[in-house]
């Protein structure tokens with residue numbers, strides 16, 4: 001029940017929490033919060049939203065790094081996905097979690113035997129603090145190049161001040177700004193060593209949300225790996241009607257859902273670990289190896305879930321259906 005309430009209240013970030021069946025407990029609630037706030041309470045209070053998500057979804061808790069496939073490793077926190085590609089020409093970092101957890105990501109990189117100073121390229125799913133939070137820090141450590149999808153360049157470089165939704169509350173929702181070295185357009189590729197990543201602009205959640213796609217080889221076998229982004233709306237977003245969060249947001253989300261449906265990953269990973277069941281797959285990987293991460297059906301369910309949530313919310317905003325419990 002707690003999981004269902006969290007999912008209803010935090011649709012975009014809690015995603016498929018319910019589907020994972022992970023038991024949640026009262027101690028998952030932040031100090032001073034005795035109930036799961038409603039979507040409306042979250043929408044009115046970004047600080048509450050952030051505090052709650054950090055605690056309930058374990059954004060700040062350390063996690064063991066783990067090999068996924070070929071040169072790809074998970075180096076995130078228990079709640080947030082960060083990814084390391086170890087290429088023959090250095091390291092690529094995809095997402096960095098919160099500003100406060102840079103050291104956890106660094107420890108994970110070191111635990112795998114790599115040096116954060118060897119990060120040569122940094123890419124991101126979207127310019128919010130839970131993914132872009134420590135980009136500035138890692139850039140400073142390594143001098144890495146930062147490549148960002150064009151519509152997210154401004155918020156990346158001003159720490160979220162120009163975010164269409166959170167910009168007004170930047171002091172709470174922002175992050176240390178990072179200078180962008182390469183501006184990407186939809187379908188552009190970035191490359192380091194033998195790893196090539198294709199970035200698709202999948203807007204909605206932010207205008208520059210980027211879904212990354214790559215093909216990796218492990219033990220002579222090739223795998224398509226997808227990091228979907230942009231599909232979810234947060235509390236307070238206006239995704240339909242006369243005063244949308246930004247003009248065209250409804251169409252952006254629908255186009256994004258369609259594009260994500262077209263992708264056919266063998267392995268898919270998310271910027272929030274509950275999306276793709278990190279705990280379950282990590283456990284199975286101990287005996288099954290790469291096969292534990294192969295999950296095309298889970299991807300299809302994930303996208304279908306987002307589409308349904310979105311269209312339900314559109315109906316709600318347009319007054320087509322009565323509010324649900």
Ligand SMILES: [Zn+2]
Nearest residue numbers: 126128130205
């Ligand atoms: Zn976000």
